[in-house]
Amino acid sequence: MKPPFVPSGVITLTTDFGHKGPFVATMKGMMLRQFAAAKIIDLTHEIVVHWPAEAAFWLKHAYRFFPEGTVHVAVVDPGVGTERDIIAGLYRGHAFIAPDNGQLAPILGSSSAEAVHRVDLEGLAAFGIHNPSATFHGRDIIAPLAAQLASGARSVRDLGPATREIVPSWVDEPVATASRLSGVVITVDNFGNLFTNIDRPLLRRFKNPVIHAGGHDIPLRRTYADVEPGTYLALLNSFDVLEIARAEQSAARGLGLSRGAPVVVTEG
């Protein structure tokens, strides 16, 4: 039987730290101190501050583009220094570690998760972690543990007891009735395209879906070039999620929409 996680040496990092100061860098330094051959890739550090739901969304949709055996680290951690837990788990050949605040809910809360463990925060000394700060667990606890997972020195099962009760996502799943699907905008990219929490399987119920957002009725197309410049369109994008765009322009600016805006789909 294939083991569920064979480390590739790759680690991805997702945070809301931005690019000022050495916050991300010192996490990488701590990883390299434990595992000099780590290949560390920045997923993004521009998650909306203190909003784990965006990290959850991107991890769920982006993990599969990395080599099997990658360790994905997420640190959007408004509760640092409180009693919140840190969890780690396996899903489809990848490992994940993050504060237990909904960031990993779409992945480790799924029935496909192969293991979910609660890091033993009382027993960190056994992992070589001494005197972590009260305000930067990402650097002092999560980074060294991620490095140990990525090097194969430890497995997620070594980190603490198994669990299935993790904190749910901060964003509800879309609500579906026979004729109508209601979701929300999760994030906006550099081009002003709006990414929703509605994915390909959810859209299958419609023959000719029409997307309602910002007071516009928007047709589903294949790609940006299928409509005239300036025209709104929706598409199932390269991450298999429903995206609302405006050809050669910013849909976010044009529609005045951003994170949390409602998006409804009906039969056309």
Add this chain to the structure above:
Amino acid sequence: MKPPFVPSGVITLTTDFGHKGPFVATMKGMMLRQFAAAKIIDLTHEIVVHWPAEAAFWLKHAYRFFPEGTVHVAVVDPGVGTERDIIAGLYRGHAFIAPDNGQLAPILGSSSAEAVHRVDLEGLAAFGIHNPSATFHGRDIIAPLAAQLASGARSVRDLGPATREIVPSWVDEPVATASRLSGVVITVDNFGNLFTNIDRPLLRRFKNPVIHAGGHDIPLRRTYADVEPGTYLALLNSFDVLEIARAEQSAARGLGLSRGAPVVVTEG
């Protein structure tokens, strides 16, 4: 005879994706899946959105600071999903791959280009590429091909038929008469310095060039410290292009100039 391209394992990435979301990261993930030892360097991800001319400018002037055998990837791709081609080629010991929209014109359109090939988009399965998305060819097509070039698994000649007809640059070359040279500002750096499309060879015709921009007549100096703080100066900078600066301040703000602004040189 020295072969024209001996891979160093280094890949550079130039995009207009910014730093929000996992767009750049998933390109890197796809590269590591094909070539685990790839050394991936971000050239910049802050190209002006949908403006291939800036990517073209930076690739032309920056490639030579990387090891020979580097693969340079550029993805400013407003036409993704349309009939536009992807091209790859060799130039002075480096490889380049990008959508055929002018990004590679200054390099692969040059008579020094050692090879220019059009990627066979109908035959991607032969490269192990199946079901690319319609909206992210950078990740689904260009990233794996770049990894194959960087690992030496494939050469640019393997990717498709040779071509010499590529899309020209979006910005005209400077216009030169006996006494006058007219160019434009291509980009502005973090300090407010203005980078023009006028380079060292073009300036050789002048004994004592005076630069006219934003209503000012600006002298050519060697470095910022050659003038008093607050004074405008021009210089042939570290990329061998004409730069307009203001000592210890922002020339862009002071002159009110940005991308596309005209710059004229005359004899002083």
Add this chain to the structure above:
Amino acid sequence: MKPPFVPSGVITLTTDFGHKGPFVATMKGMMLRQFAAAKIIDLTHEIVVHWPAEAAFWLKHAYRFFPEGTVHVAVVDPGVGTERDIIAGLYRGHAFIAPDNGQLAPILGSSSAEAVHRVDLEGLAAFGIHNPSATFHGRDIIAPLAAQLASGARSVRDLGPATREIVPSWVDEPVATASRLSGVVITVDNFGNLFTNIDRPLLRRFKNPVIHAGGHDIPLRRTYADVEPGTYLALLNSFDVLEIARAEQSAARGLGLSRGAPVVVTEG
């Protein structure tokens, strides 16, 4: 006796270049040309433009989170092209190289510095450096030297004569009297937390310190979650410096404070 510097192959980069253009990237390219196995980590490129004091602050507080044997490169260089020197030195098993403008003062100006050398700018040819530009010494001089230090090809002692007279920091040390400590805000992070130049040892003189900033009297706590959302607090943070925060909000915005703002500590 343990040698003072055993290279780990890791290099960190701190600049005020931002993320536009290939400025950081070409420094990395130059490093890889000299030392293909270099592991280059971006510390931050968002130092306030032309303000070496912030780079100095972060280097001093962040270096220890990297592997021993790391080379730390800082290029905040408003004096490029002038007569200013470049210095390199060793401190607690790490190497540092930067323009001599105060960036390395807190580290190499300390009595714990194991070596401080002035780069022989007249003898660069001996290091394989020919015709450096007048405007980008970070790429043309510092990057190749850092790579040579990181590969072990050269030691800081090889770079030029020993020195102890380096340019001091641009920011004064906090002023301490029996009952009062006066410092300043050095930088603000992505969450709006204010980082001061007051560190843990300086605070030891107080039993119950009260922090005065922006017209508020702020208590010292252990972590953000020790107060109600919206409440100001101060803490000795994960870099062992006094930080002023506002639970779940931005202290910088709330107090209207930024770089240079005075911070006073008294007994409560």
